[in-house]
Amino acid sequence: MLIEQSLDCKETEIKITCGLIDDRLKKLIEQIKLYSFSVIGFKDGISTPIALENIYYFESVDNKTFIYLNKEVYRCNEKLYELEKSLAGTAFVRISKNCILNISVVNSVRAQLSGRLEAKLSNNEKVIVSKHYIKAFRDKFLGEGV
Amino acid sequence: MKSVFMICCYSFTAVILFISLFSQFDMAPLLSDKVALQAFTFSLSIAIIMAFADKINKNADFSIWTDLLIRIVICFAVVLIEGIWFKMLPFSWKAVIYAAPIVIPVFIITYFFSYITCMDWADKINKSIQKKK
Numbered sequence: 001m002l003i004e005q006s007l008d009c010k011e012t013e014i015k016i017t018c019g020l021i022d023d024r025l026k027k028l029i030e031q032i033k034l035y036s037f038s039v040i041g042f043k044d045g046i047s048t049p050i051a052l053e054n055i056y057y058f059e060s061v062d063n064k065t066f067i068y069l070n071k072e073v074y075r076c077n078e079k080l081y082e083l084e085k086s087l088a089g090t091a092f093v094r095i096s097k098n099c100i101l102n103i104s105v106v107n108s109v110r111a112q113l114s115g116r117l118e119a120k121l122s123n124n125e126k127v128i129v130s131k132h133y134i135k136a137f138r139d140k141f142l143g144e145g146v
Numbered sequence: 147m148k149s150v151f152m153i154c155c156y157s158f159t160a161v162i163l164f165i166s167l168f169s170q171f172d173m174a175p176l177l178s179d180k181v182a183l184q185a186f187t188f189s190l191s192i193a194i195i196m197a198f199a200d201k202i203n204k205n206a207d208f209s210i211w212t213d214l215l216i217r218i219v220i221c222f223a224v225v226l227i228e229g230i231w232f233k234m235l236p237f238s239w240k241a242v243i244y245a246a247p248i249v250i251p252v253f254i255i256t257y258f259f260s261y262i263t264c265m266d267w268a269d270k271i272n273k274s275i276q277k278k279k
Contacts, residue, residue, distance in 0.1 A: 109271045111264040114210040115257075117271075132200065138267050141274045 023143045033090045039083070041067045041074025050074060052090060056105045056121055058083055060098040070123045093140045095119070096130040103140050149200075150193045152263075153256060158189035160255040164248045173247060175234060184232045191224045217257075221249045 014032055018025060038049040056068045058080060065076040065083070076083070084094050091104045101119065109129070110118045117129040117137065129137050162185055168174035175181050199216055225245045229235035235244050 106271075106275060108275065109268045111261060111268040113261055114213070115260050115264055116210075117264065117268055134264070134267065138271060141271045 030089060030091050037090070039067060039076060039078070041076055043072070043074045048074065052087075052092070052102070053104070055092075055102055056123065056125070057095075057102060057127060058092075058100040068125075091140075093133070093137055095133050095137055096128060099127060101127060101129075101137075103137075150197045153193040153196055153260075154186075154189045156256045156259045157192055157252055158186055160252040161185040161189055161248065164251055168247060173244075181234075184228070184234060187232075188225055188228055191228065192221055195220045195224065218249075218253060221253050225249050 014036070016025070016029065021029070033052070036052075038051050039055065041048050041050045050067060050069065054069055056070065058076065059066050059068060060080040065078060065080055067074040067076050078086075080094075080098065080100060083092075083100055087100065092100050092102050095101045105121045105123075106119045107122050108120045110120070112118055112128075115131045115134075117134055119127050119129055121127065162177065162182065165174045165181060165185060166177050169176050196217060199220060222242070222245060225248070226235065226241050229245060230237050230241060235241040
């Protein structure tokens with residue numbers, strides 16, 4: 001690992017040189033992206049950049065997108081499908097028609113008789129993973145080769 | 147494709163078991179090559195239609211009860227139409243009564259197997275989370 005520190009450097013740049021991207025490297029890249037990017041959230045007329053690692057999930061309700069943090073909720077101007085696109089390759093995954101979840105905040109999962117999964121988050125909140133998104137959700141944890 | 151194959155396998159196994167069981171009480175025809183092939187046709191048709199229904203459900207995101215109802219209707223419709231076509235069932239309302247002892251347990255078993263698969267995934271995911279911690 002090569003780290004170059006210089007006071008002249010104005011912007012942090014991360015460069016990965018590799019042969020093939022394997023599962024471990026893919027996870028590392030996801031983590032880097034998670035800690036490098038932010039989304040603009042709105043609350044009481046004030047816009048705030050929110051770091052991705054602090055976001056638990058995005059939810060769309062009545063065509064409005066909300067950002068859920070540990071205890072706070074912000075409005076987001078982006079649509080869920082736009083977020084899904086820009087969050088590709090991060091720890092976020094679509095878990096239902098109206099929710100994108102950060103898998104790094106998942107504490108445990110439980111199967112439901114309906115064939116869905118119930119994910120318990122680190123703030124004790126529970127979200128449901130729809131049947132049709134279970135495979136993508138599972139692959140995010142276990143890799144696509146499972 | 148994989149899910150179609152899995153549903154087909156589960157339901158075929160269950161259908162064959164129930165036909166064997168009910169034929170002992172003259173409630174179903176004796177198991178023969180022909181009956182086995184017909185049962186396979188039922189299972190495959192149900193699996194394909196269910197996969198198609200899943201595709202629709204993905205966009206509509208039905209509730210669990212609507213989802214269950216759709217699946218039961220698919221099972222009954224396939225067994226009734228093909229059962230009458232293969233002359234395994236009479237062409238009358240009684241066909242529903244004859245089909246029910248096989249369709250309902252088969253449906254429950256197939257659904258239960260899906261739940262087991264889901265439990266297995268949940269278990270693997272939990273292990274992966276524990277490993278990260």
